[in-house]
Amino acid sequence: MVASDIRERMKLLAAKEIIHLGGGLPDPDIFPYAAVAAASDRIWSNPTLARTALQYSPSEGHGPLRAWIADYMTGIGAPCGVENILITSGSQQGLDFVAKLLLSPVDRAMVEIPSFIGALRAFDAYEPNYVGLAGGDPTGVKFCYAGPDFRNPTGTTMSLAEREDLLDMADASGMAILEDGCYERLRYDGQPIQSLLALACARHGSIEDVPVLYTGTFSKTIAPSLRIGWIAGPAAVIRKLVLIKQASDLATSALNQMLLLDVVQHHLADSTATACAAYRGRRDSMLEALAEHMPAGVRWTRPEGGLYVWVELPKHLDATRLTQRALAEHGVSAIAGAAFYPRGIPAERNTMRLSFSMIPSEPARQGVARLGALASEMLSSPQR
Ligand SMILES: Cc1ncc(COP(=O)(O)O)c(C=O)c1O
Numbered sequence: 001m002v003a004s005d006i007r008e009r010m011k012l013l014a015a016k017e018i019i020h021l022g023g024g025l026p027d028p029d030i031f032p033y034a035a036v037a038a039a040s041d042r043i044w045s046n047p048t049l050a051r052t053a054l055q056y057s058p059s060e061g062h063g064p065l066r067a068w069i070a071d072y073m074t075g076i077g078a079p080c081g082v083e084n085i086l087i088t089s090g091s092q093q094g095l096d097f098v099a100k101l102l103l104s105p106v107d108r109a110m111v112e113i114p115s116f117i118g119a120l121r122a123f124d125a126y127e128p129n130y131v132g133l134a135g136g137d138p139t140g141v142k143f144c145y146a147g148p149d150f151r152n153p154t155g156t157t158m159s160l161a162e163r164e165d166l167l168d169m170a171d172a173s174g175m176a177i178l179e180d181g182c183y184e185r186l187r188y189d190g191q192p193i194q195s196l197l198a199l200a201c202a203r204h205g206s207i208e209d210v211p212v213l214y215t216g217t218f219s220k221t222i223a224p225s226l227r228i229g230w231i232a233g234p235a236a237v238i239r240k241l242v243l244i245k246q247a248s249d250l251a252t253s254a255l256n257q258m259l260l261l262d263v264v265q266h267h268l269a270d271s272t273a274t275a276c277a278a279y280r281g282r283r284d285s286m287l288e289a290l291a292e293h294m295p296a297g298v299r300w301t302r303p304e305g306g307l308y309v310w311v312e313l314p315k316h317l318d319a320t321r322l323t324q325r326a327l328a329e330h331g332v333s334a335i336a337g338a339a340f341y342p343r344g345i346p347a348e349r350n351t352m353r354l355s356f357s358m359i360p361s362e363p364a365r366q367g368v369a370r371l372g373a374l375a376s377e378m379l380s381s382p383q384r
Pocket of ligand 1 (some may be wrong): 089090091116118147152218224
């Protein structure tokens with residue numbers, strides 16, 4: 001596409017009201033604005049806190065926040081202390097650091113297929129060869145990346161038996177598990193299942209002996225802009241990751257860590273409940289709209305939490321073409337599933353990811369209706 005074509009297309013898109021079913025950004029209406037403002041007032045009105053807030057933080061993270069997270073992890077079945085926690089700039093940085101620690105070029109990394117695109121891009125920098133988790137051979141694999149709850153992009157959840165099987169595989173092969181706990185708190189129905197880290201702690205008796213490194217985040221329960229995530233794992237590994245943190249950015253912002261700590265101490269339960277209530281309703285209405293508007297032969301997942309629904313079109317329908325046409329002709333953004341496949345592994349061409357996080361139910365229903373009409377049209381046209 002030449003520059004003037006792109007400009008024309010941009011004008012066209014700018015002129016249209018786009019229905020965003022593509023990105024999975026949290027809804028800004030649910031951010032805890034008043035709680036962040038009150039936390040900020042408390043910091044600036046206390047000279048000791050204010051001085052700490054504008055100073056470098058330790059590379060490991062702000063001590064009281066690490067202690068809070070250690071208690072939180074203990075509360076969800078992974079008993080640990082501050083020495084088991086490293087604060088990172090979002091959990092994305094944690095994914096990058098673990099890959100930096102464990103991967104060298106041509107090492108084998110096991111991933112779910114499809115997988116979170118941000119994790120794949122972080123791992124790509126260390127040039128691994130990818131192996132799929134389902135049926136994959138763990139021999140020589142450095143780590144397996146898994147998002148057990150309401151995965152991005154499929155919205156599916158790993159059963160307890162699948163979690164135990166993965167832990168068996170790690171114990172037998174010596175590979176590590178990198179558990180992405182990003183969506184764990186966003187459960188709308190069904191029973192919570194213990195994290196891989198918690199199950200491993202129960203098996204091995206202590207976090208110091210587990211093969212699991214867990215990345216967590218407050219991006220989906222509080223606000224992503226504070227960029228506060230963490231890695232939990234054996235203290236010996238955390239110490240190595242601290243050196244990587246030092247070399248990378250010295251430390252995460254002390255101010256953001258202190259704001260976040262104040263907000264989670266008082267409001268994590270409320271914020272999480274607000275997010276779950278909003279997203280549960282949107283998920284329900286997206287699932288209804290799919291049932292109402294998708295032509296026969298289209299299937300989709302029914303997530304118990306998180307932000308995503310994965311749609312599988314009939315085999316011969318190209319989702320990349322469909323999502324391009326949906327945006328250009330019908331003002332609806334969705335992401336073709338091919339984007340979520342690791343390098344070197346052929347992608348299914350007939351899948352797409354929809355997110356219900358960003359826009360209210362009614363426009364989302366309209367978006368799904370337009371996608372359904374387009375899918376019907378493409379199925380009945382000879383060129384598709
Ligand atoms: C599965 C998954 N993991 C990690 C992240 C990174 O989140 P953050 O860096 O904001 O903690 C995201 C972001 O959307 C995600 O979907």
